[in-house]
Amino acid sequence: MNPKDIPDNPYLLLTPGPLSTSKTVKEVMLRDWCTWDDDYNLGVVQKIRTKLIQLASCSEAYTSVLMQGSGTFSVEATIGSVLPSHGKLLVLANGAYGKRLAQISNRLNIETVVHDSGEVNHPDMELLESTLQQDQGITHVVVVHCETTTGMLNPIEKIGRVVKSHNKIFIVDAMSSFGGIPIDVEKIGIDFIISSANKCIQGVPGFGFIIAKKEALEKTKGFARSLALDLYDQWKTMEDGHGKWRYTSPTHTVRAFMQAIHELEEEGGIEKRYERYQENHSVLVEGMKKLGITCLLPESLQSPFITSFYNPSSGKYDFKEFYERLKSKGFVIYPGKVSVADTFRIGNIGHVFPDDMHKLIKQIEESVFW
Numbered sequence: 001m002n003p004k005d006i007p008d009n010p011y012l013l014l015t016p017g018p019l020s021t022s023k024t025v026k027e028v029m030l031r032d033w034c035t036w037d038d039d040y041n042l043g044v045v046q047k048i049r050t051k052l053i054q055l056a057s058c059s060e061a062y063t064s065v066l067m068q069g070s071g072t073f074s075v076e077a078t079i080g081s082v083l084p085s086h087g088k089l090l091v092l093a094n095g096a097y098g099k100r101l102a103q104i105s106n107r108l109n110i111e112t113v114v115h116d117s118g119e120v121n122h123p124d125m126e127l128l129e130s131t132l133q134q135d136q137g138i139t140h141v142v143v144v145h146c147e148t149t150t151g152m153l154n155p156i157e158k159i160g161r162v163v164k165s166h167n168k169i170f171i172v173d174a175m176s177s178f179g180g181i182p183i184d185v186e187k188i189g190i191d192f193i194i195s196s197a198n199k200c201i202q203g204v205p206g207f208g209f210i211i212a213k214k215e216a217l218e219k220t221k222g223f224a225r226s227l228a229l230d231l232y233d234q235w236k237t238m239e240d241g242h243g244k245w246r247y248t249s250p251t252h253t254v255r256a257f258m259q260a261i262h263e264l265e266e267e268g269g270i271e272k273r274y275e276r277y278q279e280n281h282s283v284l285v286e287g288m289k290k291l292g293i294t295c296l297l298p299e300s301l302q303s304p305f306i307t308s309f310y311n312p313s314s315g316k317y318d319f320k321e322f323y324e325r326l327k328s329k330g331f332v333i334y335p336g337k338v339s340v341a342d343t344f345r346i347g348n349i350g351h352v353f354p355d356d357m358h359k360l361i362k363q364i365e366e367s368v369f370w
């Protein structure tokens with residue numbers, strides 16, 4: 001079959017990843033690559049590593065590492081590899097992904113302190129300041145940038161200033177935001193920032209990546225609590241082997257990711273993509289408002305990546321029914337994950353455009369059965 005003849009997806013994924021990708025991203029997966037050959041290592045992997053550092057607005061003081069698995073594997077690789085055995089991690093949590101950071105840390109027997117500010121609030125900055133002043137044992141602080149549970153964007157610049165003023169290592173899970181909003185990683189002072197292939201860069205699932213301050217990463221040799229998820233070893237092999245992965249690399253996914261980065265550049269870079277996501281978000285929210293469906297978060301806390309809406313309160317409303325109706329009309333939405341409210345979610349990221357959002361609103365309007 002000619003790739004041009006491959007039928008379009010039956011529906012658009014309005015989810016936080018995997019998400020809808022362009023046909024051209026899928027097309028480049030139609031050839032096979034040798035994981036040990038220079039065509040792949042130098043021609044694809046090394047180029048991606050350099051591009052990632054540029055996308056994070058970092059100088060050569062930073063490096064990047066690619067890691068097999070979904071995003072969580074890269075988070076676990078980072079937490080498990082950068083904290084020394086006597087380290088202590090402060091987790092700022094306000095949703096399921098923040099809780100997962102604490103779960104990973106606890107599972108690895110790392111001493112862990114959790115500040116849970118609740119699902120609809122930013123982290124408590126005064127508590128952060130006083131904790132770092134009083135608890136000298138804390139060595140690292142971690143926070144989620146866009147908490148995908150609600151769609152909340154956490155203030156990493158403000159948090160970074162406090163963390164760095166106490167000279168702690170700062171880790172950010174920017175899984176659902178990296179590539180979709182400008183992040184000045186070096187200026188903020190982030191030591192390790194984590195994301196994955198299948199979110200705002202608009203690639204397909206299969207690996208994650210870590211952008212790290214070299215000085216911080218170089219000190220972590222031998223810290224890892226896992227062999228396969230050893231961030232330092234993975235980096236060292238990639239660095240010394242000029243793009244070599246330690247174990248089988250997800251070659252097709254990686255090649256698709258390079259294409260996705262080209263397409264991000266063609267779009268005009270992160271700033272332009274951010275504008276598109278913001279426009280997707282406002283078309284969505286305006287349209288929903290007219291239908292009487294309101295957002296969980298105030299606009300001031302909201303990211304443009306994914307939005308939580310209150311389920312309509314009518315007794316006739318049923319999420320599953322709503323979901324099936326929209327799916328049959330070409331849109332897959334996402335259930336809610338918030339524990340304090342009855343919600344559903346709609347993602348704006350991926351190969352999705354304002355025009356799609358207008359169509360979605362029209363379909364929602366026609367689907368109202370409550």
Ligand SMILES: *Cc1c(COP(=O)(O)O)cnc(C)c1O
Nearest residue numbers: 070071072097144146148175176
């Ligand atoms: C998607 C996501 C992850 C990783 O999830 P995986 O299912 O492992 O890819 C981690 N943190 C956040 C904030 C996310 O949105």
